[in-house]
Amino acid sequence: MKASTGEKCPKSGNWVCTKCKQVHRMDAGETMPPCSKCNHTEFKLS
Ligand SMILES: [Zn+2]
Helix, strand or coil: CEEECCCECCCCEEEEECCCCCEEEECCCCECCCCCCCCCCEEEEC
C-alpha cells in the first residue's frame, strides 16, 4: 500500500519513506506530511 504527501492516510501504521526509509507512525484519516527527514512525498506501509 502506498500514500503520498497531502493525501489522507488510508490505514493506520508505520509508513516508510520510499527514499530514505524514515518511519512515520500515522493514523488513518490524517493528512500525510512530507518526510520529516528528506522531504520526499511518497510512502509505503511497512
Ligand atoms: Zn525520507
